[in-house]
Amino acid sequence: MKLRALGALLALNYGISLQYRAQSVLWMINGTVPLIMMLIWLQLAQGGSIGAYDSTTFAQYFLFMFLARQSTPTWVIYLMDRGVKNGELSPYLLQPVHPVWHYATEHWGELMCRMPIILPIVAIGLAIADAWSWPLLAHLPAFILGLALAWVINFTMHLTVGLIAFWSDNALGYDTVIYQLYIMLGGMVIPVELFPKAVQNALAWTPFPYVLDFPVRVMIGRISGIDVLTGFGIQLFWIAVLGFLFAWGWRRSLKRYSAAGA
Amino acid sequence: MSIIHVDHLCKDYEVHQKEPGLAGSLRSFVRRKYQIVPAVKDVSFDIAQGEIVGFLGPNGAGKTTTLKVLSGLLYPTSGKASVLGFTPHERKAEFLKSITMVMGQKQQLAWDMTPGDSFLVNQAIYDVSEADFRQRLGELTDMLELEPVLKKPVRKLSLGERMKCELAGALLHAPKILFLDEPTIGLDVNMQQAVRRFVADYNARTGAAVILTSHYMADVEALAERVLVIDGGQLVFDGNLSALVAERAPNKVLKLQLAHPVSPERLQVFAPVRMLEGLTAELLAPRGNVAEIAARILNDVPVADIAIEDMPIEEVLGRLFQRKPAAEAAK
Numbered sequence: 294m295k296l297r298a299l300g301a302l303l304a305l306n307y308g309i310s311l312q313y314r315a316q317s318v319l320w321m322i323n324g325t326v327p328l329i330m331m332l333i334w335l336q337l338a339q340g341g342s343i344g345a346y347d348s349t350t351f352a353q354y355f356l357f358m359f360l361a362r363q364s365t366p367t368w369v370i371y372l373m374d375r376g377v378k379n380g381e382l383s384p385y386l387l388q389p390v391h392p393v394w395h396y397a398t399e400h401w402g403e404l405m406c407r408m409p410i411i412l413p414i415v416a417i418g419l420a421i422a423d424a425w426s427w428p429l430l431a432h433l434p435a436f437i438l439g440l441a442l443a444w445v446i447n448f449t450m451h452l453t454v455g456l457i458a459f460w461s462d463n464a465l466g467y468d469t470v471i472y473q474l475y476i477m478l479g480g481m482v483i484p485v486e487l488f489p490k491a492v493q494n495a496l497a498w499t500p501f502p503y504v505l506d507f508p509v510r511v512m513i514g515r516i517s518g519i520d521v522l523t524g525f526g527i528q529l530f531w532i533a534v535l536g537f538l539f540a541w542g543w544r545r546s547l548k549r550y551s552a553a554g555a
Numbered sequence: 556m557s558i559i560h561v562d563h564l565c566k567d568y569e570v571h572q573k574e575p576g577l578a579g580s581l582r583s584f585v586r587r588k589y590q591i592v593p594a595v596k597d598v599s600f601d602i603a604q605g606e607i608v609g610f611l612g613p614n615g616a617g618k619t620t621t622l623k624v625l626s627g628l629l630y631p632t633s634g635k636a637s638v639l640g641f642t643p644h645e646r647k648a649e650f651l652k653s654i655t656m657v658m659g660q661k662q663q664l665a666w667d668m669t670p671g672d673s674f675l676v677n678q679a680i681y682d683v684s685e686a687d688f689r690q691r692l693g694e695l696t697d698m699l700e701l702e703p704v705l706k707k708p709v710r711k712l713s714l715g716e717r718m719k720c721e722l723a724g725a726l727l728h729a730p731k732i733l734f735l736d737e738p739t740i741g742l743d744v745n746m747q748q749a750v751r752r753f754v755a756d757y758n759a760r761t762g763a764a765v766i767l768t769s770h771y772m773a774d775v776e777a778l779a780e781r782v783l784v785i786d787g788g789q790l791v792f793d794g795n796l797s798a799l800v801a802e803r804a805p806n807k808v809l810k811l812q813l814a815h816p817v818s819p820e821r822l823q824v825f826a827p828v829r830m831l832e833g834l835t836a837e838l839l840a841p842r843g844n845v846a847e848i849a850a851r852i853l854n855d856v857p858v859a860d861i862a863i864e865d866m867p868i869e870e871v872l873g874r875l876f877q878r879k880p881a882a883e884a885a886k
Binding site for chain 1: 568569571623626627628629630644646648649651652654655656658661662663665667668672673675676678679680681682
């Protein structure tokens, strides 16, 4: 994939997202669970710290969780389901770029449209909750890298599950299942550190904490030093595993494509 | 030299079967039933560089499926297809850069953006240099009269305008083979003619091969010297249109403009009457003695004008496809 083609696809998809600004705002409202959870946990923390989290930590965690949630959404199972069912995948398959790049740039275009709204919300939230401290800025590069890898994990996981569209009449049900796991196990409702130790140990074997909780904890300084590098390594491991599964499944699934509708 | 080689190609689809109604839905939920439907059966042919070939056949005959296999969208169930030396379903980048497919019922331009936006993406994806892009877009804009629509969102274009833009977008990378699946469907007569003229001109200028399916016989008659007739997934004819008519239509049509009204019985003496309305009549005369019958009619019937024509191609094909199920039922 050449950068020139990637740039052109990104420009096209950013343009499409800009056409539907109202839709972007509605989707953002759909991702406000972390803000609601923040209010609940702040209330609970009024009586004192819960685990290692005091009210400032909760505010930081859930505001950056909101940013992580808004940066990593994916609707690629929906796109694949529609593409296979209606034959909308055909035009992509006729082009000398992998259809995945069409899907990825659609997501990036949408992110570019959302970020100018999301970032001020997070900044204002941190100011109101008096949760910002300048030393956090030192964690920003690692947070951005962790978030980028988190996006790739989530996208590749959904791509892999989306292959079900080639084998079943409907893949959308699986999107709901993954979304629930993503919310519950990713730390969007309860910070992963507050799960019982046994659950945390079990979760460490799944990709979900590395999609949301890990980059957020890096940002608020709950993970540091060698643990950050280990976390990046685990993120890369999941990207490799899921990428391999997708590539393996894609070749087999395409044989079943019927290019319906034309 | 052959650029498309198809050898005993077969393609089956697995189709989910369900009885209508709630009970059928419940049964289908518990136990899915699938049926293997053969769409293309043992088809073989070759196509040379620069040829325009029309695929003809009734709905569901296997025309579009064959095109989809040749363009790499579908994996064949068995048999082989080779296009420009590539195996289509491997979808190598060099292969995809050498072909294009326009689907009349499937839009490829970004719906919410202008055609110009989609053209820029195609330029980058197909790695077309700026100079080539400007030159080709200029030519296509002139030939297809696109100037007024290039800056309008695709969703605001008429069907005809959109189809012309689809054609332009599909040709910016100067493909060597064009697969056109119903490119004129839904267009008005003028727009159909414009698309036909454009395709013929493009073929003449570039030497690109064109493989076309269409329900409009006028498309095939205007463009294709050679037709492949597919029925029930099988290739039943491969040759030029006039040979198809000669082979499949044993009669010619004698068109009479009568000077005075004549009864059908009086015309029936010469040949079966196909149509008689006022002073216009059509008779079906065997090819071998059409001249003799025409001479006898001129002697015995008050005729103001007479013409001898081939059976319309739609009718030849209609009869060909109608006969098939009856013949199969008789087996």
